Amino acid sequence: xxxxxxxxxxxxxxxxxxxxxxxxxxxxxxxxxxxxxxxxxxxxxxxxxxxxxxxxxxxxxxxxxxxxxxxxxxxxxxxxxxxxxxxxxxxxxxxxxxxxxxxxxxxxxxxxxxxxxxxxxxxxxxxxxxxxxxxxxxxxxxxxxxxxxxxxxxxxxxxxxxxxxxxxxxxxxxxxxxxxxxxxxxxxxxxxxxxxxxxxxxxxxxxxxxxxxxxxxxxxxxxxxxxxxxxxxxxxxxxxxxxxxxxxxxxxxxxxxxxxxxxxxxxxxxxxxxxxxxxxxxxxxxxxxxxxxxxxxxxxxxxxxxxxxxxxxxxxxxxxxxxxxxxxxxxxxxxxxxxxxxxxxxxxxxxxx
Amino acid sequence: xxxxxxxxxxxxxxxxxxxxxxxxxxxxxxxxxxxxxxxxxxxxxxxxxxxxxxxxxxxxxxxxxxxxxxxxxxxxxxxxxxxxxxxxxxxxxxxxxxxxxxxxxxxxxxxxxxxxxxxxxxxxxxxxxxxxxxxxxxxxxxxxxxxxxxxxxxxxxxxxxxxxxxxxxxxxxxxxxxxxxxxxxxxxxxxxxxxxxxxxxxxxxxxxxxxxxxxxxxxxxxxxxxxxxxxxxxxxxxxxxxxxxxxxxxxx
Numbered sequence: 001x002x003x004x005x006x007x008x009x010x011x012x013x014x015x016x017x018x019x020x021x022x023x024x025x026x027x028x029x030x031x032x033x034x035x036x037x038x039x040x041x042x043x044x045x046x047x048x049x050x051x052x053x054x055x056x057x058x059x060x061x062x063x064x065x066x067x068x069x070x071x072x073x074x075x076x077x078x079x080x081x082x083x084x085x086x087x088x089x090x091x092x093x094x095x096x097x098x099x100x101x102x103x104x105x106x107x108x109x110x111x112x113x114x115x116x117x118x119x120x121x122x123x124x125x126x127x128x129x130x131x132x133x134x135x136x137x138x139x140x141x142x143x144x145x146x147x148x149x150x151x152x153x154x155x156x157x158x159x160x161x162x163x164x165x166x167x168x169x170x171x172x173x174x175x176x177x178x179x180x181x182x183x184x185x186x187x188x189x190x191x192x193x194x195x196x197x198x199x200x201x202x203x204x205x206x207x208x209x210x211x212x213x214x215x216x217x218x219x220x221x222x223x224x225x226x227x228x229x230x231x232x233x234x235x236x237x238x239x240x241x242x243x244x245x246x247x248x249x250x251x252x253x254x255x256x257x258x259x260x261x262x263x264x265x266x267x268x269x270x271x272x273x274x275x276x277x278x279x280x281x282x283x284x285x286x287x288x289x290x291x292x293x294x295x296x297x298x299x300x301x302x303x304x305x306x307x308x309x310x311x312x313x314x315x316x317x318x319x320x321x322x323x324x325x326x327x328x329x330x331x332x333x334x335x336x337x338x339x340x341x342x343x344x345x346x347x348x349x350x351x352x353x
Numbered sequence: 354x355x356x357x358x359x360x361x362x363x364x365x366x367x368x369x370x371x372x373x374x375x376x377x378x379x380x381x382x383x384x385x386x387x388x389x390x391x392x393x394x395x396x397x398x399x400x401x402x403x404x405x406x407x408x409x410x411x412x413x414x415x416x417x418x419x420x421x422x423x424x425x426x427x428x429x430x431x432x433x434x435x436x437x438x439x440x441x442x443x444x445x446x447x448x449x450x451x452x453x454x455x456x457x458x459x460x461x462x463x464x465x466x467x468x469x470x471x472x473x474x475x476x477x478x479x480x481x482x483x484x485x486x487x488x489x490x491x492x493x494x495x496x497x498x499x500x501x502x503x504x505x506x507x508x509x510x511x512x513x514x515x516x517x518x519x520x521x522x523x524x525x526x527x528x529x530x531x532x533x534x535x536x537x538x539x540x541x542x543x544x545x546x547x548x549x550x551x552x553x554x555x556x557x558x559x560x561x562x563x564x565x566x567x568x569x570x571x572x573x574x575x576x577x578x579x580x581x582x583x584x585x586x587x588x589x590x591x592x593x594x595x596x597x598x599x600x601x602x603x604x605x
Binding site for chain 2: 193196197200201202203204205207208212214215216217218219220221223229233
């Protein structure tokens, strides 16, 4: 077999296994399909944040705000809260657009900031959005405050509702499984968009800003515009992810959009390898699944060993998370699967030449 | 001869420090114009003001017969002025080819939607950018290093790459900030041939340089700055004999 054949066979096997995955997972329990769906949402979020952090080199610690915007747009336009029930294919673009607008809103005052200072302002922005959602229940009840919004419509396509199970060719296709296929489709789209953006005139301009902003300005790149584009593009992916999150969960509240979520998404990007699309996908999948696996293995393990739970799974999760970050900084500072440029940046032997 | 750039009474103050004081000069179409002066005389500040990297305290520029807006670097580049830096500023983790391709940004158009859809027009533009970048690398003589990272190029080639990147913006005036700094005699001689070639191809060049032999041999006219003021502007032979210039360089 030559290279192309091997490549094609590999892709075919990958696609086939991705298509069959939910059936295998539901054998282990529908919960695992849900976990996979959430993992895909985190891949969306990481890829969106990667545009800002990985491509353009702008450290953003408030990314969850755009996730929140997308989620609330969906919740408000498809729930009994306002009595609106728009279809998801109308809401998702609105959510993405509004999130992009928020991206520009965040980007505009922070254009001259870099590094730590940008991180502080974006962190504040994330908190502002969350606190707004928490308090926008008075004097007009828009977000229903900390109680959140319930009974959000599931995605509906024609007669098929994603909120319930259906029979297809004698197979039971559950709601989460349908979401899985929808998310998989969106994921392919998001990855394709990212790959094309990276290898384009705009993508090169982002990279130039990351490398040397002053040189980029001197050769005529309108850094204001290009940075805002990065914020807006990144935010729009967050908006889409937020919308899908609303639909899948059926309930959202400001509690889902706290700072630790932003930190988690950033960790996925950094762990996977800033700037490398496949690395970021791997990072997001890894950090989404490992904690869940822990949850399902640590308790039975402790029960069988000690007959009681000695260490809470949550504690173990944080412990391992910290350990992973330390080990990564020591052995793979550019991420598990780094962009070749980043890797060289971190490789001292090359840098000192 | 046609005037390309006209600077009138450019001043730049940093707090109490007078980096530039009422500097006026004109550069003619097609000449190589040298800007010299002792360290700290304000040469690089003049470049920074001209290219919009730091705003002037007062004064105005005219370029190609029109007022030049120096408030944003990209409008200066748009008008047709490109520059290099004294301490080379390449995109070090990008390849030589990519560096020049970024330089083509200014004269190309594909946006987000073009990039995502990648239609015929976008693909044609991408091909044109790549072709142009290869041509420019060949022009400055480093086409064989196209796929090397900018940081791995030898020093002289990095200087050349920076010039190629500046040329990608299709300038009418190329401002070179100490292009021969740190170069050995062979590299300097090659640089001189390159700059003369640029002029032969119709470009106007403005040059900050410490290498007196290079400046005197290459430039059509030379201006001398001292403590932020222009003390002389003439053909090289006359500048060399100018009493004020000799005083500025040797001390009173």
